[in-house]
Amino acid sequence: MKPYFRFxxxxxxxxxxxxxxxxxxxxxxHTGSNLGNARIxxxxxxxxxxxxxxxxxxxxxxxxxxxxxxxSTAGIFDLVSKSxxxxxxxxxxxxxxxQDWAAAPASAQMVAFGALSVSGGKVMVxxxxxxxxxxxxxxxxxxxxxxxxxxxxxxxxxxxxxxxIILRLGGxxxxxxxxxxxxxxxxxxxxxxxxxxxxxxxxxxxxRLGAISLSPRISPDxxxxxxxxxxxxxxxxxxxxxxxxRMVSFTGGTAGGSNFSPAWSADGNKIAFSSARSGxxxxxxxxxxxGGPKQxxxxxxxxxxxxxxxxxxxxxxxxxxxxGLPQIYTMDQDGSNVQRLTxxxxxxxxxxxPNGQFLTFAWNRKYGPGDPGGQDIYVIDIASKRxxxxxxxxxxxxxxxxAPDGRHIVFERAxxxxxxxxxxxxxxxxxxxxxxxxNNFMPNWSWK
Amino acid sequence: xxxxxxLLVPVLLLASLAAVSGCKKKEKPAPPQAxxxxxxxxxxxxxxxxxxxxxxxxxxxxxxSWRTTDADSVTIDGIGQVPSGGVKNVQPTSSTxxxxxxxxxxxxxxxxxxxxxSGAPAVSAPTSGMSDDQAFHANVQDxxxxxxxxxxxxxxxxxxxxxxxxxxxxxxxxxxxGGYCDERGSNExxxxxxQNRAEAAKxxxxxxxxxxxxxxxxxxxxxxxxxxxxxxxxxxxNRRAGFAIDK
Numbered sequence: 001m002k003p004y005f006r007f008x009x010x011x012x013x014x015x016x017x018x019x020x021x022x023x024x025x026x027x028x029x030h031t032g033s034n035l036g037n038a039r040i041x042x043x044x045x046x047x048x049x050x051x052x053x054x055x056x057x058x059x060x061x062x063x064x065x066x067x068x069x070x071x072s073t074a075g076i077f078d079l080v081s082k083s084x085x086x087x088x089x090x091x092x093x094x095x096x097x098x099q100d101w102a103a104a105p106a107s108a109q110m111v112a113f114g115a116l117s118v119s120g121g122k123v124m125v126x127x128x129x130x131x132x133x134x135x136x137x138x139x140x141x142x143x144x145x146x147x148x149x150x151x152x153x154x155x156x157x158x159x160x161x162x163x164x165i166i167l168r169l170g171g172x173x174x175x176x177x178x179x180x181x182x183x184x185x186x187x188x189x190x191x192x193x194x195x196x197x198x199x200x201x202x203x204x205x206x207x208r209l210g211a212i213s214l215s216p217r218i219s220p221d222x223x224x225x226x227x228x229x230x231x232x233x234x235x236x237x238x239x240x241x242x243x244x245x246r247m248v249s250f251t252g253g254t255a256g257g258s259n260f261s262p263a264w265s266a267d268g269n270k271i272a273f274s275s276a277r278s279g280x281x282x283x284x285x286x287x288x289x290x291g292g293p294k295q296x297x298x299x300x301x302x303x304x305x306x307x308x309x310x311x312x313x314x315x316x317x318x319x320x321x322x323x324g325l326p327q328i329y330t331m332d333q334d335g336s337n338v339q340r341l342t343x344x345x346x347x348x349x350x351x352x353x354p355n356g357q358f359l360t361f362a363w364n365r366k367y368g369p370g371d372p373g374g375q376d377i378y379v380i381d382i383a384s385k386r387x388x389x390x391x392x393x394x395x396x397x398x399x400x401x402x403a404p405d406g407r408h409i410v411f412e413r414a415x416x417x418x419x420x421x422x423x424x425x426x427x428x429x430x431x432x433x434x435x436x437x438x439n440n441f442m443p444n445w446s447w448k
Numbered sequence: 449x450x451x452x453x454x455l456l457v458p459v460l461l462l463a464s465l466a467a468v469s470g471c472k473k474k475e476k477p478a479p480p481q482a483x484x485x486x487x488x489x490x491x492x493x494x495x496x497x498x499x500x501x502x503x504x505x506x507x508x509x510x511x512x513s514w515r516t517t518d519a520d521s522v523t524i525d526g527i528g529q530v531p532s533g534g535v536k537n538v539q540p541t542s543s544t545x546x547x548x549x550x551x552x553x554x555x556x557x558x559x560x561x562x563x564x565x566s567g568a569p570a571v572s573a574p575t576s577g578m579s580d581d582q583a584f585h586a587n588v589q590d591x592x593x594x595x596x597x598x599x600x601x602x603x604x605x606x607x608x609x610x611x612x613x614x615x616x617x618x619x620x621x622x623x624x625x626g627g628y629c630d631e632r633g634s635n636e637x638x639x640x641x642x643q644n645r646a647e648a649a650k651x652x653x654x655x656x657x658x659x660x661x662x663x664x665x666x667x668x669x670x671x672x673x674x675x676x677x678x679x680x681x682x683x684x685x686n687r688r689a690g691f692a693i694d695k
Contacts, residue, residue: 187555191671212671214635228639234666235639258643258667261636274640276667279647281640301598302640319637325596326637346596348634362634367596375633398634418492438492438555442635 029379029388032357033426034173034406035075042169043080043101043108044068047125048091050117059123059154060116066155067112069199070162070177075407075425076170080106091115093128093139102132109133110140112165123149127161129168141168155201166405176405180446182206182216182225183421187438193227193240198403198445200421200434206240213238215261219288220268220447226250228260228273235260237273237290252290264288266310266447272296272333274304283318285333296335302326305349311356317341319348328361330382341380351401351409353426357381360390360400360409360426377411379426390428402426403445410434410443490554493519497548499561502675502685504540510563512536512546519550519557540565541578542585545674562674562685584621584693587614591649593687595630598644600652608649611691612656619659622694625649627667628674630683635669642667649689664694 030037046064049056072079084105090096090113101108114127125145130138143164147153156178163175176198185194188205193216196203207213212230219226225240237253237260240246253259257277264271268288275284278295281302286293297303301321309315309330317330323340328347331338341347341359346367350359359382364375377400380387391397395415402409406426413422419439424431497514504510515533516522522530525547530536532550540563548559566589578586588611591604600608615621627642627649646665654660675682 189549189551189556214671230666230668230671233664257665258639260639274636276640276643276647276665281643300644302637302644304640305634305636319634321596321637321641326633346633348637364633367632417494 028381028386029358029427032355032381032406033353033379034171034355035425035427036171039076039078040110040169041078041080041108042071042110042112042165043085043106044071045085045111045113046082046089047113047127048089048095048115050091050115050124051119053118055118055123055149056116059118059149059151062151062154063116063125063158066158066199067162070159070175071112071165073199073408073423073430074162074166074170074175075405075430076166080108092126093130096128096130098130098132098135098138110165110169112161118149121149123147123153123157125157125161129165141165152202155197159197170405173405173407174448176403176408176445179404179448180218180222181410181421181434181443182218182446183435183443184214184216184441185435185438187440191441193225194440196434198423203435203437206242215442216444217262217264218444218446219264220266222446222448224248224288226262226264226271228262234258237262237271239290250290252284252286252293261305263306263308263316265308265313267313270308270313272306272308272316274302274306283316283335296331296333298335307350307352307359309352309356310354317350317352317359319350325367328359328380341382341385346375349399353379353402354404354406357383358402358426360402362398362400362411377409377428379409388428390424390426391431392428394431397422399442401443401445404447408445410445412441412443490552491518492554493517493550493552493557495519495522495548495550495557495559497524497546497559497561499546499563502562503564503566505566510538510540512538512561514548514559516548516550516557518554519552521551523549525549541582543590558676560673560676564685580621581693584623584691587611588623588691590688590690592684593645593689595683595687596633596641598641598648600648605652608652609656612653612658615653615658615662616656619662622662622664624664624666624692624694625653626672626690626692627665627669628672628686628688628690629668629670630686631670631673631676631678632683633670635671639667639669639671642669645687645689662694 044067071077086100101111111130116125128142129140145157159177162177166175179198180195182195184191190210191212192205193207193213194205214228216227223243228235229238235258237250239248239250241248259275262271262273272285274281280300283297283303283306284293284295299322303320305319306316314333319326320329325346326348328341328350345365347363350361358379360379362375363378375396376391377397378387378389395413398412400409400411409426410423420433421435421440421443422433495516500511513535522532543564546561550557589607591607625646627646629638629642650663673686675685
C-alpha cells in the first residue's frame, strides 16, 4: 500500500487545492452540512504493539486500518498519508517526538497515537490525541479501552476512539463510526432487509420472510425496524424488534390497501407512511405501534415517501404526482401549508437533513417517453430553494439518506446491471461503494 | 466541478479499493455470515432469457432461449431445473412470464421473458376443455397504460368492456387486479402509481356493472415485471393492470 499512496498523494493534494477554489460557489452546502471549508491536517500513527501475544498483530492491523479509514472518511480532516509519517513508533506520550510530526512532509497539526496489547483474552488500547503546535500542553484527549479480544471489538474500539476525535475536533458533532446502515438486498434470492456497519463491514440479513420487503427505517433508539412487505393481501407496514430478534405487531399497517414507505419522527413517537386504504395512495400518520392512524393528504394522484423534519418533528416532505410527474413537497404534519420545492422533471425519495435545513432527493430532470431514466442525487436548501447536483453521469441514483452527522449521504446506484449501496460527503465528493455483492437497494442510515 | 469529479472520483475509488483489500489481507477469515469472503472471490452470475416471438395466438409455439454464467443452479419457473444455457420450444395456452433464476456462489441473477397469448374474440372464446384459469385469461385480458399515467387509454376501454362482459356472465369469480409499472423511477412512487392503475381498472369495471365486492386490488409497482429489458417495448409490457382469479 505504501508505494501506492506515494503515487496517489500528489494527485490528492492537487485535487484538494483545486477543489478549495471551486468551493466558493458552494459555501452554503459546506456550512449547512457541518463539513466546513478548512480541514484539519491530522496523522493517525500505527499503534505500538505493547506485548507479544499471538493475537496482537492481527488485532492491531484491524485497529490501525479502521482508525485510519474512520478519520479519512470523516469529511473534516486532511489525513496524512501513511508513507509520510515518522518511522519511530510511539506508544505513549513519553515516546512521541511531536516536532517530527509537525515537520514536513507529515506537517500534521494533530497526531493520534497509542498502544495495543492482548492478554488473557482481552484487548487493551491506550490512545492519545496531541496538538503538535502546543508543546507546553499538547494533550487534547486520552482514552483507554479494555474489551474482549476479537476482530469485531478491535474495529469497535477504533470506531469509538475515532468518534471521540471527531467529536472533539469537529465542532461538537458526534461521529458516525458506530452507526449502522439498513438496506434491501436480493442476494439470497428474495428482497430481504439487511444491515451493515457504516463502512460496509459486517453485512448480514435481518429478515428471512421470503417475500418482497422494501423501505427499511430504523427507529431513533435503534430498537425497532419498520419496513414494507408484500403479502397475500398486498403491502403492509411490518415491524422487526432488534431487541427481541423477531417480528412484532404494528396494528395500523395492515388495514387493506397498499401500505408502504414508513418514516419515524425523530422523537420515535410517530410513523408516517403511504396508504391506499381510502383509494389512492395518501400520507397517513399513526403512533409508533400503528394505533390511531390519521389521513393527512387527500389527492387522487399518488402521495408517497414521507420524511420528517427531524429538527421540528412537525413538518414532512413527501412525493406527490398531483401535478403530473412526481415532485417534492413539504407540509405541516396536519396536512396544511403544502409547498412545492422542485420545478419539474421526475423528483423522488426525499430525506431530510439532521439540522432541518436541507433535503436530499433523486431527480431526473429530463424524464420523458423513451428516456433511459438516468437519475442523480441532489441537495436543496428548503428556505431558498437553491439546489446542487451531487452525482454526475454515473448510473441511475436513488434513495439518498442523510447520516446523523449531516456530513454524509448514503444512496443507491444502479450501473452496469447492478445496484449497489454507495456513500459520499454531502457536497458530492468522496463517493465510494459499500456493497459489492448481489443487488442492493434503499439504504437507511441509523440515527446514532 | 464536473471536471474535477471525472478526474478524481476514479482516483478516489482506486484509493478506497486499495484500502479495503489492504485491510482484508490482515484480517482473520470473516465470520460465515459476513459478506467479505464471497464478494472478494466469486463473480456474480448473469442470466438472460428471451422468447421468440413475444406475442402469439393460443396454440402457437414459441422458442425460449437462455444463457447464464457463473451459476451452479439454473431454473425456469414452471419448467424446473435446466442446463446453464439452452433452447426450448413451448406452447403456452395463456400469457406467461418465463422467469429464469441463476444461483451461484457470487449471488443470484434473474431474467424474465413475457409471452402474450391472444385468444379468439373474447366473449365467444371456446371454454370447454380449458381450466378455469385458462378460460379466465383467455377472456379477461390485461390492459396497458402510458408512462407515468393511470388513465384508461381508448384501446384499454374496449378491452375492459370485453373483460366486463365475461365477468358479468361469470358472477361467481372473485378476482385480483394487479397494478404494474416499468423499471424507471423509484420503487415507492411506482407502488403508488401501480395502485392508481389498478384502482382505475377497478373503477372502470365497477362502472360496467361488476360488483366491487368481487375485486381485490394489489399494487406490484416495479417489483414483479413481466419483462426485464430496458427497452420501450418492454416498459410498455410492464405498464399494465393484470387480472387473476382470487383463490
